[in-house]
Amino acid sequence: MELLAFGKTGWGDELFYATLMTIAVSITAMLVGFFFALIFTPLKLSKYKTLNLVGNFYTTVIRGVPELLVIYLFFFGGSGAIMYVASIFGYYEYIEINAFITGSMAIGIISGAYSTEVFRGAIQSIDKGQFEAAKVLGINKFGQFYKIILPQILRLAIPNLSNVWQITLKDTSLISVTGLVEIMRQSYIAAGSTRDPLFFYSFAAVLYLLLTYVSMKLINKLEVRYNKGY
Template identity: 40%
Template sequence: MQAKSFLELMQWGPQGWLDEMMFATGLTLAVAIVGFLFGLLFGTLAAIAKLSGSRLAKRLADAYTTVFRGVPDLLVIYLFYFGGSAVVTAIGQFFGAQGFIGLPGFLIGTLAIGIVSGAYQSEVIRGAYLAVPPGEVEAARAFGMSGRALLWRIIGPQVLRYGLPGMGNIWQLVLKESALVAVVGLSVYLYEVRLGDLVLIYETRFSDLLRQAHVAAGSTRQPFVFYITAVAFYLVLTTASTWCFRRAETWATRGMRRV
């Protein structure tokens, strides 16, 4: 068998791998976005716990931050991958459910990323909250604002404004961390549907970008081509998102006085 050229390997369609690599990039982006949102959720909860008066809540949140910022992400992914389904099944059985409760690979991967990035996120959110000038909150109170209005109209927007640069950093972190799910393999499947002679959809394995590069490298035994392509696609993702965050920062700080 003759080794194929770069262009042959990177064709679009059943002969080449370009279509698979593009879909994989899409899945990587999806993993990163969902993982980031999970992180935002966990991070916000932890930040609330840290800022709340409760000593116990603060301790728990601090422990969460220390553990998940100090332990390698890969180890956390292994924990979720090998232990995740067992836990969910056990919890399900406790409540009377039967059999395996599938935690799809996608959920396992994004939850693991969410837990890790949430640990970083909680510090960013806490810092941003503390940066909100107390005078503004007092002023709002003086105007009779309270509770939800205060949160939505005064604190929320400013936390977003002060936290955005930090969140941008975490987004970059999450985007790169999403590559780790390749180690345990996270795939989304679509199956072939046939109506007589008409094939409506291929059974297609959507993997994340690095995993796809891995599979293609294994199948064609041409690792360099696929890993360098993965590098290029990641650079596109990180560059594009840097630009997006910069726009978002401009938008979030539009009302700020510049010195």
């Protein structure tokens, strides 16, 4: 237990901040993922074949390639790409993007592919009559979507989105390879300096279990709330 003490003698406070970092990266990645889903879900559902192709390309490639490879692409290629864009605007200095942004972008793009599939499935399983009925009642387009379609999509999507959240949370462990100090990285550092890897990695496993357990409990509450009408 001494190893987990807070303060200078133990690793308690370091691991606590690392846990907060994991939560922060997961939430950011999930939001980035929603942003991508917002762009690519309409593309996948579009009437035009070319737009479909773009949407399918995104979800197929990201879901078929290992997460670690995507992270390496961002880690090694991220600053290069930014510098290339900057050089077009006449800025030639070296730009380094921090590990938090690279990590949450990489994980966000991965989680976005899964979210896109979830939203596509949810929208497709809504009865066509719902759209038509809303139109017949003379509700404007904005009202149709936000008041009638969106609540139904959320009800269908939340159970699957909770899976996406679990995947995202577990994927954040992979960005420890970029040097961002989250649970995995902090355990690695602690294991290295105390020569006690078994304890620290097991503790990391417990922290992850705790995070998944608590977040499942919270999501279940949301599920109940959106299922009210059924």
